[in-house]
Amino acid sequence: MSTVSIIVPATTANLGPGFDCIGAALSLYNEFQFTQINTAETTLKINVTGAEAERVQTDESNLLYQAFLKFYQHIEKTPPSVEIDIKLGVPLARGLGSSATAIVGGLVGANLLAGEPLRQVEVMQLAIEMEGHPDNVVPALLGGCRLAATGLILEPQRHRERREEWEICNIPWHWDVIPVVAIPDFELSTAEARGVLPSEYSRKDAIFNAAHLGLLVRGLESGRGDWLRVAMQDKIHQPYRQSLIQGYDPVYAAAVNAGAYGMVISGAGPTLLALASTTQAESVAKAMESAWQEAGVKAEAKVLKVDFQGARRTDVEF
Numbered sequence: 001m002s003t004v005s006i007i008v009p010a011t012t013a014n015l016g017p018g019f020d021c022i023g024a025a026l027s028l029y030n031e032f033q034f035t036q037i038n039t040a041e042t043t044l045k046i047n048v049t050g051a052e053a054e055r056v057q058t059d060e061s062n063l064l065y066q067a068f069l070k071f072y073q074h075i076e077k078t079p080p081s082v083e084i085d086i087k088l089g090v091p092l093a094r095g096l097g098s099s100a101t102a103i104v105g106g107l108v109g110a111n112l113l114a115g116e117p118l119r120q121v122e123v124m125q126l127a128i129e130m131e132g133h134p135d136n137v138v139p140a141l142l143g144g145c146r147l148a149a150t151g152l153i154l155e156p157q158r159h160r161e162r163r164e165e166w167e168i169c170n171i172p173w174h175w176d177v178i179p180v181v182a183i184p185d186f187e188l189s190t191a192e193a194r195g196v197l198p199s200e201y202s203r204k205d206a207i208f209n210a211a212h213l214g215l216l217v218r219g220l221e222s223g224r225g226d227w228l229r230v231a232m233q234d235k236i237h238q239p240y241r242q243s244l245i246q247g248y249d250p251v252y253a254a255a256v257n258a259g260a261y262g263m264v265i266s267g268a269g270p271t272l273l274a275l276a277s278t279t280q281a282e283s284v285a286k287a288m289e290s291a292w293q294e295a296g297v298k299a300e301a302k303v304l305k306v307d308f309q310g311a312r313r314t315d316v317e318f
């Protein structure tokens with residue numbers, strides 16, 4: 001019988017203008033333990049603890065287990081019987097990458113149990129395939145703030161474009177840029193929040209986001225609040241999602257009035273993310289929480305750190 005324990009950080013994806021391509025890992029964690037059991041037939045037992053534990057499936061449809069199965073399918077081996085313990089620290093369906101923790105957790109746990117036949121880059125590839133976009137699974141796996149892009153190869157004879165492998169770029173994060181999240185007590189599924197987005201955009205909006213993403217990267221690196229204030233604006237997803245988030249406008253006003261550089265929707269929402277200096281972060285958190293409460297929504301705000309390690313094993317010392 002062998003056991004591995006890992007933690008996987010929450011993420012905040014998009015950061016305003018970087019829809020589907022940039023995200024950062026945060027100091028909020030899900031913990032997963034995998035115990036391999038030797039039985040003739042493949043069996044599964046899942047135990048879940050923590051807030052909203054009853055909302056997580058404990059059968060084969062569990063997303064963590066789906067990722068575990070995908071790993072074994074990929075290496076063309078029969079999955080072993082396993083008991084999985086899940087300790088939830090990342091709230092579900094709030095735009096903090098709970099699904100990414102499950103996908104990364106299932107793949108990393110399976111890889112460790114199997115004796116690490118896959119390299120980290122291969123695990124990452126599988127995770128992106130499962131999630132459908134890289135901006136939450138990549139920082140969840142690697143930690144830090146990461147930008148992901150692929151090259152496209154034209155295949156004229158087949159009338160299509162094919163993706164090359166992902167290029168992952170580490171985006172330096174200035175020590176005085178502090179992530180503050182305000183998490184409301186209602187859920188918004190990523191699928192629903194993607195469903196309200198248009199399929200095409202104007203050239204004006206594309207140029208707006210290209211410029212703002214460039215400025216965001218330099219703002220995060222330099223810690224320049226004047227750049228971040230402008231850079232966090234976006235025309236690709238936020239204008240369409242704000243109406244799904246009751247209280248967005250007053251919480252935005254409260255965050256900026258309390259000294260935040262700016263505020264954006266975290267991932268697909270409904271959590272709202274402000275970036276602020278160390279000296280302002282606590283007051284920004286309090287202001288966001290109260291504004292949300294005044295708008296009739298119970299919410300909890302947290303001053304977090306960027307997690308620079310990503311998914312990691314916790315049952316062995318390195």
Ligand SMILES: Nc1ncnc2c1ncn2[C@@H]1O[C@H](COP(=O)(O)OP(=O)(O)O)[C@@H](O)[C@H]1O
Nearest residue numbers: 063064092093094095096097098099102189190
């Ligand atoms: N620890 C977990 N174990 C299993 N499944 C999970 C876990 N965390 C999240 N999920 C699945 O992911 C879903 C939420 O995904 P999603 O709507 O993308 O929101 P989020 O923004 O939190 O990633 C949950 O409803 C659940 O099905």
Ligand SMILES: N[C@@H](CCOP(=O)(O)O)C(=O)O
Nearest residue numbers: 013020095096097190267268
């Ligand atoms: N780019 C995606 C990110 C979804 O992140 P999540 O944390 O909400 O799962 C999107 O905005 O749809």
